[in-house]
Amino acid sequence: MELLIFYGLGLLALFAAAAMIMVRQPVTSALLLILNMFCLSGLYAMLGAHLIAILQLLVYAGAIMVLVLFVIMLLNLREKKGIVSKHQIALQTAGVAVFGVFMAVIAARLHTSQLPNPKAVTASFGTVGAVGRVLFTDYILPFEIASILLLAAIVGAVILAKSKV
Amino acid sequence: MGNVIMADLARIPELLPSIIEMVAKVVFIFTMNMGVFAPLLGWVERKQSALMQDRIGANRADILGITAFGLLHTLTDAIKLLTKEDFIPRGADKPLHYLAPFIAVVPALIAFAVIPFGGQYVLWGHKTNLVIADLDVGILFVFAVASISTYGSVIAGWASNNNWSLLGGIRVGAQMLSYEVAMGLTLVGVFMVYGSLRMTDIGVAQENFFHWGIFLQPLGFILFITCALAENKRTPFDIPEAEAELVAGYFTEYSGLKFAMFWMAEFLEMVTISGVLVALFFGGWQIPFVTHEGLVKFFGFLGSNFAQVAVMVVHVTVFWVKVLGWIFLLMLIRWTLPRFRYDQVMELGWKIILPLALVNIFITGAVMLMVM
Numbered sequence: 085m086e087l088l089i090f091y092g093l094g095l096l097a098l099f100a101a102a103a104m105i106m107v108r109q110p111v112t113s114a115l116l117l118i119l120n121m122f123c124l125s126g127l128y129a130m131l132g133a134h135l136i137a138i139l140q141l142l143v144y145a146g147a148i149m150v151l152v153l154f155v156i157m158l159l160n161l162r163e164k165k166g167i168v169s170k171h172q173i174a175l176q177t178a179g180v181a182v183f184g185v186f187m188a189v190i191a192a193r194l195h196t197s198q199l200p201n202p203k204a205v206t207a208s209f210g211t212v213g214a215v216g217r218v219l220f221t222d223y224i225l226p227f228e229i230a231s232i233l234l235l236a237a238i239v240g241a242v243i244l245a246k247s248k249v
Numbered sequence: 250m251g252n253v254i255m256a257d258l259a260r261i262p263e264l265l266p267s268i269i270e271m272v273a274k275v276v277f278i279f280t281m282n283m284g285v286f287a288p289l290l291g292w293v294e295r296k297q298s299a300l301m302q303d304r305i306g307a308n309r310a311d312i313l314g315i316t317a318f319g320l321l322h323t324l325t326d327a328i329k330l331l332t333k334e335d336f337i338p339r340g341a342d343k344p345l346h347y348l349a350p351f352i353a354v355v356p357a358l359i360a361f362a363v364i365p366f367g368g369q370y371v372l373w374g375h376k377t378n379l380v381i382a383d384l385d386v387g388i389l390f391v392f393a394v395a396s397i398s399t400y401g402s403v404i405a406g407w408a409s410n411n412n413w414s415l416l417g418g419i420r421v422g423a424q425m426l427s428y429e430v431a432m433g434l435t436l437v438g439v440f441m442v443y444g445s446l447r448m449t450d451i452g453v454a455q456e457n458f459f460h461w462g463i464f465l466q467p468l469g470f471i472l473f474i475t476c477a478l479a480e481n482k483r484t485p486f487d488i489p490e491a492e493a494e495l496v497a498g499y500f501t502e503y504s505g506l507k508f509a510m511f512w513m514a515e516f517l518e519m520v521t522i523s524g525v526l527v528a529l530f531f532g533g534w535q536i537p538f539v540t541h542e543g544l545v546k547f548f549g550f551l552g553s554n555f556a557q558v559a560v561m562v563v564h565v566t567v568f569w570v571k572v573l574g575w576i577f578l579l580m581l582i583r584w585t586l587p588r589f590r591y592d593q594v595m596e597l598g599w600k601i602i603l604p605l606a607l608v609n610i611f612i613t614g615a616v617m618l619m620v621m
Contacts (some may be wrong), residue, residue, distance in 0.1 A: 101283070104297075109342070111345070111404075111407055112345070115400075116406070118400070134384065134385055134386050135385070135386055135389075138386045138389045138393050139389075141391040141393035141394075141397065142389060142392055142396060145393075145396070145397065146392075146393055146395075146396025146397060146399070147396060147426060147429060147430075149424065150396070150399055150400070150403065150420075150422050153400070153404075153407075154403075154422040154423065154426070155405055155417065156286065157403070157406075157415065157418060157422070158406055158419060159420055173516050176303060188606055202592070211384060211385045212385055212446050213385075218445070
């Protein structure tokens with residue numbers, strides 16, 4: 085049963101990611117990215133990381149993507165039609181080639197190396213309390229640095245916007 | 250893989266009580282939402298607004314002269330909406346236009362999954378927990394699901410190929426985003442006081458009347474209900490569908506059942522908001538000054554199993570009565586206050602509620618440090 089859900093979510097995530105790049109409508113593209121995030125959230129939940137799963141939905145799918153859609157709608161981006169230049173074709177080919185090499189490397193590594201044994205997770209694994217405790221003890225420095233980074237971003241945004249108002 | 254499924258199937262007999270419990274809870278909540286609240290709230294709203302505006306309200310629909318206080322209008326509404334032409338405007342994005350009402354209504358339905366509508370009872374040796382999903386992340390699930398429902402309105406506005414709709418959709422996006430941030434912060438105080446995000450923990454902690462959220466978090470409560478009203482997109486926060494400026498906003502181009510789905514989503518969101526308010530601030534299923542133990546003792550003459558059943562029925566009834574009271578109050582607010590202007594809504598969210606929520610967190614923390 086778990087395996088079925090895993091494959092279902094995984095395949096849907098791959099499909100959504102591929103379709104997101106391929107569709108032409110920016111809005112559809114954004115929606116497919118949301119679908120992809122949904123599947124990832126489901127995979128997190130299956131791993132027992134409930135908090136991460138919910139935050140994935142809340143922050144990425146729920147807030148950031150609303151902002152992305154908002155911008156697309158404000159700028160009224162529509163489907164772009166035009167002739168594909170040779171430059172673009174070359175870039176795309178290069179991109180596919182790099183991706184192919186990357187996948188080949190991963191496949192080769194998986195084939196030869198041994199994966200670490202999966203550990204049984206404890207009952208408190210992934211709960212809000214457990215994640216919070218680790219975040220505020222072992223990882224307090226990265227956590228605070230990240231918050232300063234975000235504060236700097238907010239201040240920067242305010243300064244950029246202020247000059248136009 | 251076949252073996253895995255067979256192994257799962259073999260465990261069904263031992264899991265049977267849990268499966269029955271699960272199905273019963275889901276069916277109960279689904280019927281309450283779709284069967285009771287979604288159709289009846291329309292009638293309640295009509296009659297209440299009529300009462301407040303000194304009118305009679307809906308009273309014409311009748312079967313053989315029986316009008317049943319206008320209740321039959323619910324039926325005629327359903328027939329009208331079902332038989333209406335399903336109109337899609339020219340130039341609209343058809344798949345998205347079709348999808349939008351579903352995205353709006355489904356989150357409104359599933360958000361109720363984490364709200365406990367009763368306590369924990371031992372029925373014939375089987376421990377029953379009256380909440381569909383007792384998640385550790387609890388209330389965050391409601392937020393996540395509510396943020397998904399935003400897409401329903403935003404996409405509806407985009408896909409309709411109509412400028413009014415688009416403006417409505419953009420306003421929904423901005424309003425939801427602003428108030429989600431504030432709403433999350435207003436509840437941090439509640440989490441701090443109860444030390445848990447799990448809604449059943451918060452419910453159990455409110456057994457003592459003076460530990461209800463409204464007493465421990467008065468400021469948080471006022472801020473939360475304001476944010477919740479804004480998330481619900483009803484007057485005074487209905488700028489996304491302001492009929493004086495935007496025809497009907499994001500659902501201008503919807504008719505028939507798809508329009509009904511937006512309408513239903515709004516009512517179901519109201520039920521969910523009332524459920525959250527009751528669960529977090531008004532003691533959930535608890536009765537003031539009556540403990541769980543005391544109630545079990547009171548029904549002791551029924552024998553241990555039926556006493557538990559009786560307590561369960563009382564608790565569930567108390568919960569729904571509280572929810573109904575809140576729905577009534579939310580509707581009162583709708584018919585009392587005029588609509589805010591767009592800039593006023595934004596200012597209220599960012600310049601008043603957000604700083605006050607931060608102050609609330611600070612005060613809660615300071616008081617907790619002093620008390621402990």
